[in-house]
Amino acid sequence: MLDPVPTQRIEGVVVAALAVVVIVAAGYAWWWLLALFLIFDLSMIGYLRGPHAGAFCYNLVHSYALPALLGAVAVAFAAFRDPIDWLGILAIAWVFHIAVDRALGYGLKTTEGFEHTHLGRIGKAKRSTP
Numbered sequence: 001m002l003d004p005v006p007t008q009r010i011e012g013v014v015v016a017a018l019a020v021v022v023i024v025a026a027g028y029a030w031w032w033l034l035a036l037f038l039i040f041d042l043s044m045i046g047y048l049r050g051p052h053a054g055a056f057c058y059n060l061v062h063s064y065a066l067p068a069l070l071g072a073v074a075v076a077f078a079a080f081r082d083p084i085d086w087l088g089i090l091a092i093a094w095v096f097h098i099a100v101d102r103a104l105g106y107g108l109k110t111t112e113g114f115e116h117t118h119l120g121r122i123g124k125a126k127r128s129t130p
Contacts, residue, residue, distance in 0.1 A: 005105075005119050012102030019096035028089055036093035037100075047114055055109040062101060062108060067094035 024030055046057025060066070071091035077084045101107075107119030115122050 008107070008119060009103050009105060012099045012104075015099035016096055016103060019092050019099060023089070023092045023096075026088065026092075028085075032089050033093050033096045036090065037097055040094060040097045044114070051113050052111045054114060055111045058114075059108045062098055062106075064095065064098060067091045067098070070094065 020030055020033065023033060040061050043057045043061035044054065047054030068091075070087060074084060074087035074091055077087065102119070105117075105119050105122060107117030110116040110118070
């Protein structure tokens with residue numbers, strides 16, 4: 001049986017690679033993915049209000065639902081109206097960010113604190129686990 005944590009980490013690598021292929025195939029520079037990478041981590045500002053607000057903000061931005069919706073809007077505009085290129089670039093960069101995070105072991109957060117994720121503990125919490 002497959003262990004879900006390594007499986008999700010491998011899935012992250014595959015999705016990140018696909019994002020690179022998609023952005024290059026669409027005619028955009030690959031470096032857009034790196035230029036926009038840290039924008040999505042601004043969601044960690046929610047932790048200034050505590051672990052519950054922090055986990056909510058972080059998880060909202062670090063799930064695939066919103067970038068998928070944004071990508072669908074970008075595709076719809078491209079199909080039925082004038083394309084809005086930056087929407088597509090942002091959606092792909094967002095997916096890339098989430099995928100790289102998952103590949104590195106940064107999962108969705110629990111309300112216990114930033115270092116507690118659905119993929120296990122990270123940072124100091126991981127080092128202090130026996």
